[in-house]
């Protein structure tokens with residue numbers, strides 16, 4: 773199945789998605805945007821830019837090729853009976869807003885209460901990458917991260933908080949430099965128990 777039409781996490785890409793253009797078509801589109809910006813895509817300094825931009829898109833949007841289920845597929849059960857909160861805070865991420873295709877940059881804090889084994893800590897940071905490296909809203913990114921944790925780890929509870937600066941709000945438009953957007957979502961025990969929520973906020977230093 774083509775990577776752009778297969779289901780992604782909890783959010784299937786619609787079957788109406790266009791077929792993926794060729795590399796040449798993508799580079800031609802970049803030349804069009806350079807001309808739209810007011811510059812000359814045939815001048816020397818810009819000749820290789822379309823190829824570089826197409827390559828950079830391969831990194832910015834590599835999440836479409838990745839599967840959260842694969843990232844979270846390996847769990848460890850020998851953890852000395854540890855079943856309390858596991859929290860990784862300050863996971864740096866950068867993503868691109870789906871409205872303007874400009875970056876939003878920030879940190880993710882992820883916690884879960886294990887049910888049947890734990891996942892490697894790096895996998896939580898990899899999970900953020902799977903969804904951040906797509907066109908996103910911060911709300912959707914938050915939801916996709918926690919939905920994947922619930923779907924693939926089945927924890928007793930999960931908590932995700934993202935804080936980010938949106939360049940579409942600082943570099944252009946309203947130009948609100950330094951404004952931070954906070955989103956969080958709790959499921960399971962974290963949703964039901966304010967004490968667990970407070971513990972999460974305490975551990976990430978937000979209380």
Ligand SMILES: Nc1nc2c(ncn2[C@@H]2O[C@H](COP(=O)(O)OP(=O)(O)OP(=O)(O)O)[C@@H](O)[C@H]2O)c(=O)[nH]1
Pocket residue numbers: 869870871908909910911938940941945946
């Ligand atoms: N809820 C949400 N909004 C976002 C996110 N990223 C960008 N936006 C907003 O998306 C909105 C798009 O608004 P529009 O009125 O359609 O576009 P616009 O004319 O470019 O809006 P301005 O940014 O206000 O100039 C803006 O208010 C952005 O701040 C996000 O992750 N979540």
Ligand SMILES: [Zn+2]
Pocket residue numbers: 869870871872873874938940941
């Ligand atoms: Zn935007």
